[in-house]
Amino acid sequence: MPVYPVGNEAFLAPNVFTPQQYNVFAGRTLDATINTAALQWAIAQAVAAVNGAVDLGAGSYLLNEPIGTLITSPIAIYGAGQAQCWLNIDESLSGDLLSFSNTWYGADTTNSAGGGTATGNPGSAVGWPGRSSRKSGVTLRGFSVVGSRDTSETQNGIIFYNRNDAAIIENLDFHFIKGHALVLSGKASDKVANASFLMRESNVKNVHVRWCGDRLTGRIPVLLDSQDR
Numbered sequence: 001m002p003v004y005p006v007g008n009e010a011f012l013a014p015n016v017f018t019p020q021q022y023n024v025f026a027g028r029t030l031d032a033t034i035n036t037a038a039l040q041w042a043i044a045q046a047v048a049a050v051n052g053a054v055d056l057g058a059g060s061y062l063l064n065e066p067i068g069t070l071i072t073s074p075i076a077i078y079g080a081g082q083a084q085c086w087l088n089i090d091e092s093l094s095g096d097l098l099s100f101s102n103t104w105y106g107a108d109t110t111n112s113a114g115g116g117t118a119t120g121n122p123g124s125a126v127g128w129p130g131r132s133s134r135k136s137g138v139t140l141r142g143f144s145v146v147g148s149r150d151t152s153e154t155q156n157g158i159i160f161y162n163r164n165d166a167a168i169i170e171n172l173d174f175h176f177i178k179g180h181a182l183v184l185s186g187k188a189s190d191k192v193a194n195a196s197f198l199m200r201e202s203n204v205k206n207v208h209v210r211w212c213g214d215r216l217t218g219r220i221p222v223l224l225d226s227q228d229r
Contacts, residue, residue: 015049017042018057027059032090035061039087043068046075053078056085056143063097064090070101070161070189071138079143082173082208086144089177091151096159101189103138104163104200137166137202147177149211156180156219157212160199161189167202174209179219181212186225198226 019026019038026038039054039061046052047068056079067087077098079085089097138160145157156179160167164185174181185199204224213221 015046015052016055017045017049017052018055019061020057027057027061027085030060030062032062032064036063036065036067039063039067040065043071043075043077046077047071047073049075051075053139056080056087058084060086060088062088062090064092066093066095066097066099068098068100069096070099072100072102074103074137074139074166076139076141077143078139078141081142082144082171085142086146089145089147089151089155089157091148092153093151093155094153096156097145098157099159099161100138100164101161102163103160103167104165137164137168139168140170140172141168142171144173144175145177145181146175147179147212149176149178151178154179154217157182159183159187160185161187162197163199165200165202167199167204169202169204170206172207174207174212174221176210177212177221178214179212179217180223181209181221182207183223184225186223200226 019042022038022041023034025031025034027035042054046054050073053076056077058080087097140158147155147157155177157174157177159180160183162185184204185197188197209221213219
């Protein structure tokens with residue numbers, strides 16, 4: 001797919017990507033195929049950049065597939081604000097719209113020099129990072145996620161699995177998701193490899209959840225759970 005620069009995209013930092021770079025109509029059409037592919041591409045580029053960012057801008061994106069699955073890089077995704085940027089989950093989508101896993105200090109190999117942090121095994125003891133180590137985690141800011149209560153699929157919004165540190169989650173709205181709207185390190189995707197799951201040194205503020213969850217399947221709207229067992 002060719003790149004379609006729009007507006008000021010040419011002036012963005014090298015590690016900042018927009019869906020419109022993939023398709024100029026992303027966020028400006030109700031075509032789920034265009035929107036989904038554009039967001040999947042932008043997020044994949046941010047992951048490849050290790051600490052990349054996705055600028056959603058203002059717009060309404062209709063999405064019929066997950067846009068990021070078990071992402072292990074501490075990327076940033078931000079929009080122009082809850083009232084200006086909308087991620088709409090199509091009724092046909094199955095699974096988590098967006099999920100992260102093990103974006104923790106112990107997964108960052110640069111920590112071994114900074115704070116003597118063990119790497120590679122989420123079940124091992126992990127020390128705090130030193131001053132020279134990475135201090136940033138996943139950042140999500142300034143957009144709304146909207147589902148449909150009429151879906152027959154199993155759908156969730158944004159899920160953090162296993163261990164995740166230093167996350168910044170602010171100015172997000174969740175509406176009408178028939179499943180978990182937001183899970184912060186409350187689930188293990190692999191209970192053998194990830195016997196412990198927790199979230200440390202993170203900041204969550206100005207997050208609103210309305211008409212989400214599914215009583216029949218026991219998926220509560222928000223799961224805030226940090227534990228080590």
